[in-house]
Amino acid sequence: MIQEKRLVAEFIELVQIDSETGSEQEISAVLKRKFSELGLAVEEDDSAARTGHGSGNLFCLLPASAQGKAPKLLFTSHMDTVKPGRGIKPQIGDDGYIRSDGTTILGSDDKAGLAAMLEAIRVLKEQGIPHGQIQFVITAGEEAGLKGSRAMDPQRLDADFGFALDSNGKIGDIAVAAPTQAKIHITFRGRSAHAGVNPEDGISAISVAGRAVAAMKLGRIDKETTANIGRFSGGIEGATNIVVERADLEGEARSLVQEKLDRQVEAMRQTCEAAAREAGAQVDFHSEIIYPAFKFDESAPVVALASRALRASGCTPRLFHSGGGSDANMFNGYGVPTVNLAIGYLDIHTTQERIAVKDLVKTAEIVVNIVREAARASE
Known part of the structure; x- marks a missing residue:
């Protein structure tokens, strides 16, 4: 045939x-x-x-x-x-x-x-x-x-x-x-300062972002749901003497069940907002459904x-x-x-x-x- x-x-x-x-x-x-x-x-x-x-x-x-x-x-x-x-x-x-x-x-x-x-x-x-x-x-x-x-x-x-x-x-x-997938973009904004002269006047966006990621439940959430942070960036190459003002993260969440996806994304959002609030920083959290x-x-x-x-x-x-x-x-x-x-x-x-x-x-x-x-x- x-x-x-x-x-x-x-x-x-x-x-x-x-x-x-x-x-x-x-x-x-x-x-x-x-x-x-x-x-x-x-x-x-x-x-x-x-x-x-x-x-x-x-x-x-x-x-x-x-x-x-x-x-x-x-x-x-x-x-x-x-x-x-x-x-x-x-x-x-x-x-x-x-x-x-x-x-x-x-x-x-x-x-x-x-x-x-x-x-x-x-x-x-x-x-x-x-x-x-x-x-x-x-x-x-x-x-x-x-x-x-x-x-x-x-x-x-x-x-x-x-x-x-x-x-x-x-x-x-x-x-x-x-699964459906949500693409997630997160930006933390702290306050810049000289890392050697007056670091106490700065708020490190990298530190805030790191605390937020550490507090998130990621990986295998349940048999139908996963989440991941796939990219983390901030600062200026070679500039180790600056308390970093901005950090950007990219991630995703997936689930076979829309309600579970919504809960996972919301949990990630709340974790980021809590970390920013505690440090006196700001955060912009944006998620978008890529496919059903x-x-x-x-x-x-x-x-x-x-x-x-x-x-x-x-x-x-x-x-x-x-x-x-x-x-x-x-x-x-x-x-x-x-x-x-x-x-x-x-x-x-x-x-x-x-x-x-x-x-x-x-x-x-x-x-x-x-x-x-x-x-x-x-x-």
Whole structure:
């Protein structure tokens, strides 16, 4: 069914196209051509004007092959990669894994998903497999904080069920839940003074911030909630003789439950305010929801459809809750029930990244079987 050589060749072609996040223009042009040549209607939205990235999001529509009641499907992957992702030199090892030469990432996150989509479309056409409408949404800026999907117009989405091809894990794993995330920016303002002459006249913003962070409950809050301070800065390089007036912190909180997230963020805010008040300093605390949570169980139609397709592909479905966000979070927030399917890539975002050829093939097969099962269910 899946033509392995063709699929691998296309994957190798895609990963050699430089597309570090923010510089998606070249891969976008190639993808528009490829989807158009397969007979799909392709549109690029205007989100690049808002995100500053090299491309907008691509919306590629494959009309239903015949009249029927098959649900409308959506498959999504992103076109950008992390750094270092320029000059990738892929190679297939004797162990059946595709890797870079070790100086860059490979880019299977998420060009494995893109290659699987393209191969699945070819198989559907070549074998005349009946299908309902299928929308392929290729996002830009996913690696920069879901910028493309966050900037898209939800009205462009037209699907009953969505499937992101963008999760780590073994083939068969289905991310049926992922948390909402709040980005947190904190600025402490103290009072400057000479550290050697009159330090008692100063209020060190660094000291105040340090006390606040030490008093916060961070890390694993409970099984559904986490929090972290990821950046702490203040002072002037080399100027150790100044009591620091300003310190800036960046952090986050995540939870599968919005109420728990709200409580965690509020606890962090109150801790910062208490530390500032005690020291006679000031604090500005700002939090922003970056993406919403989603959560399904095995009875959800989107999960049941994915599970049937996985079994048809010889895989055992395994449902799990992810601790990270993806475009699936945004599509769920836009009203399209979407799960994230594991596609087998390993050690992503590192120069040891790799993917097995057999998993690349299996991912394309699963896409075809999702389409088959959706059509069968409507008969």
